[in-house]
Amino acid sequence: MYDYVIAIDGGGTSCRAALADRNGRVLGRAMRGAANIFSRADAIAQSILAASNAALAEAGLGAEALSEIPAFFGLAGINVGMRQETLAAQLPFPETRFVHDGIIALQGALGDTDGVIAILGTGSAYVAREKAKLRSIGGWGFMIGDQASGAVLGRTLLAETLLANDGIHPQTELSRTVMERFGGNPENTVEFTVTAKPADYGAYAPMILEFAERGDPLAGKILDAAVRDVTDALDAVVFPGCTKLCLLGGLAPHYGKRLLPRHRSLLHEAEGDALAGAVQLAVRAFIPQTHGAGQE
Amino acid sequence: MYDYVIAIDGGGTSCRAALADRNGRVLGRAMRGAANIFSRADAIAQSILAASNAALAEAGLGAEALSEIPAFFGLAGINVGMRQETLAAQLPFPETRFVHDGIIALQGALGDTDGVIAILGTGSAYVAREKAKLRSIGGWGFMIGDQASGAVLGRTLLAETLLANDGIHPQTELSRTVMERFGGNPENTVEFTVTAKPADYGAYAPMILEFAERGDPLAGKILDAAVRDVTDALDAVVFPGCTKLCLLGGLAPHYGKRLLPRHRSLLHEAEGDALAGAVQLAVRAFIPQTHGAGQE
Structure with missing residues (x-):
């Protein structure tokens, strides 16, 4: 023993x-x-x-x-x-x-109760427990998964910044600010991607949240799409009769207040x-x- | 000399x-x-x-x-x-x-004439020449650019396959076929991403084209979004009075026939x-x- x-x-x-x-x-x-x-x-x-x-x-x-x-x-x-x-x-x-x-x-x-968690940090994943049975979805990593994660938000922001800089999508205050961070040179953003890890992309997620509060249309577009991704995943994993949904990770409070009522009404604080x-x-x-x- | x-x-x-x-x-x-x-x-x-x-x-x-x-x-x-x-x-x-x-x-x-080219292969990029002045857009690589390229198509297909396998998006014949190629195990797709290069993702693009012909809804969704990306880029780079548009690269014929009339009417074969x-x-x-x- x-x-x-x-x-x-x-x-x-x-x-x-x-x-x-x-x-x-x-x-x-x-x-x-x-x-x-x-x-x-x-x-x-x-x-x-x-x-x-x-x-x-x-x-x-x-x-x-x-x-x-x-x-x-x-x-x-x-x-x-x-x-x-x-x-x-x-x-x-x-x-x-x-x-x-x-x-x-x-x-x-x-603890030992039934419910669903959504982990929304640098990566993203969802786990449900219904009558002691576990089901996990998502969590497949940055390259082909982790929708709505900080890393994916940041990568999308860089991609949109280049599209705006090329005149393909409209410029916004956010896209201009990101481009300035890279010295106004799109080649520097590409250099960044040669070594960047998920957390490096995730470091750009807070800018999206900040600019979304100010009504920046690009920030709003990226965030709205991410909220839809979270909603789609929750619809797949929240089971009938589920009464508890905990959002975990650094992005949890930002998504929590933007969820649809059917998910927001289930939100609980994590026990531990x-x-x-x-x-x-x-x-x-x-x-x-x-x-x-x-x-x- | x-x-x-x-x-x-x-x-x-x-x-x-x-x-x-x-x-x-x-x-x-x-x-x-x-x-x-x-x-x-x-x-x-x-x-x-x-x-x-x-x-x-x-x-x-x-x-x-x-x-x-x-x-x-x-x-x-x-x-x-x-x-x-x-x-x-x-x-x-x-x-x-x-x-x-x-x-x-x-x-x-x-040759020496004015016009626009779109390179649509493993990567994607656009170049215009108007009165001898060159302008390039796109071509920023797989991670944060190259929209509508073979590599991005293939990566999107793998992401959608995992979403379908998780029950987040609907399954289609295409998503099931891709999952079978990975032995039915989503972990194998993630293993693939650990070493996959753009050309390795691009190897999945032909499946999208093939299944789109058969009316597969997932293939259609991915291809429609890519055609919109090409269209947005062409709208940014085709200048007033442009009479020549050449699509180059392996995906050229597939996008050519799907373009809007305003771009399709400009299509020419490449001289060399x-x-x-x-x-x-x-x-x-x-x-x-x-x-x-x-x-x-």
């Missing part, structure tokens, strides 16, 4: 770890670099180890204890391929369990964050339950 | 070279690997050298002659940054001149290809003209 569990929330931009006791009480917490499974496996393993060791240190435990503590992972991109075995082999934990980060986010937001969800699931996975949900 | 000129048409997927005499008569021609300026400079230089040497060999000249022959380059992506100096330094030519590939394509298609245009411009650049356009 284990005395502790490690819970990992590994997103595209950071990796958070929590050490908890058998009752799910968090004793240490830490954050380190990215743990996106699209990153190289050894870099991910390093981030996970660093965050785990720091969480142990906060609880007064040494790194050697890791070999006695099972770890539960919620990782962005984990549903892609079988890289989790490669990753597990590089880590000291005696037992590991992997789910995609949407699952721990749902557990954190809804994804790391809290990972702790709950870690306890359930690795600590034998006497009765009830994780209580001794 | 030079006896010969080298003309280079360096696109994203191949590099073509022609050796011509002072009158623009082509003596040798060859094709080698890609010369896209986004590729590494030494790889580009290698492709250019290999194609040039092969063109010389066809004309019975040895590679040592290259140091006596000036070279005129039309390169995809040349308008991005100042990498052309780096490239010129790695090549044996005594003199070099660089333009972006749209310029040689326009010269090849229109981009390499022929590069030869014309090479002669004009490097051989002193007695009178007229390139004639002695």
Whole structure:
């Protein structure tokens, strides 16, 4: 029987770890670099180890204890391929369990109740739980998915800026402002794309929100299309009888107020964050339950 | 005074070279690997050298002659940054001149007359010449430009396939067929994007054309949106009094028949290809003209 569990929330931009006791009480917490499974496996393993060791240190435990503590992972991109075995082999934990980060986010937001979460940050994804059955949609990444995410909003803004600069679409204050940021030279925007990662595109999303408030027509067009994308996805994932919808991620408040009444009326605050969800699931996975949900 | 000129048409997927005499008569021609300026400079230089040497060999000249022959380059992506100096330094030519590939394509298609070309292949770009004045729009690449290109069509198809597979958009025969190509597993499409280049996405464009003919609603939706993108760009670049519009690239015939009458009525066949245009411009650049356009 284990005395502790490690819970990992590994997103595209950071990796958070929590050490908890058998009752799910968090004793240490830490954050380190990215743990996106699209990153190289050894870099991910390093981030996970660093965050785990720091969480142990906060609880007064040494790194050697890791070999006695099972770890539960919620990782962005984990549903892609079988890289989790490669990753597990590089880590000291005696037992590991992997789910995609949407699952721990749902557990954190809804606890054990039914409902839907929409993750609207640098990427986008949706998870529903209906009578304990999980269903995930979206989350397919920046290149061919992640509609309405910060990265896709930012990329669309750059594309529209070039169209406006070429005289194909109308110029607005927003398109002119973005072009100025690139020194007025469209070639600089193309240079940007040679190395830009999703988060780099996502850094342009706040400009869209800001200019939309001021009535900029380009900002309004991009945001309206994104709200339609979120609405389409919610229509696909919100089940009959669903009473709880939590929007998570940096864009959540901006979309929340723009949703149609049928979705806005379901909105609830999240109970906890994804790391809290990972702790709950870690306890359930690795600590034998006497009765009830994780209580001794 | 030079006896010969080298003309280079360096696109994203191949590099073509022609050796011509002072009158623009082509003596040798060859094709080698890609010369896209986004590729590494030494790889580009290698492709250019290999194609040039092969063109010389066809004309019975040895590679040592290259140091006596000036070279005129039309390169995809040349308008991005100042990498052309780096490239010129790695090549044996005594003199070099660089333009972006749209310029040689326009010269090849229109000769010295006014008009507009639309390049609709793996990428997309537009060039107009009005009273000898050139104007280029588009051509900003796959990530934030190249609307209606094969690469963008293919990427849109994969995105729509995932939306259909998630139940967010309706399934069609096309979306089901694409999903089957990926073994029915959306994760495989995401794996594809980890390494896919524009040409890899472009390989899916023919399916859209094929299914559009059969009335598939998804194919029709993607193609209609692309035709609107082409139309918007043409409206921005076709000048009053323009009488000639040449569509170039693999998608040209497919868009040509779908254009609005105001653009379709301007369509002409191209006089020659981009390499022929590069030869014309090479002669004009490097051989002193007695009178007229390139004639002695």
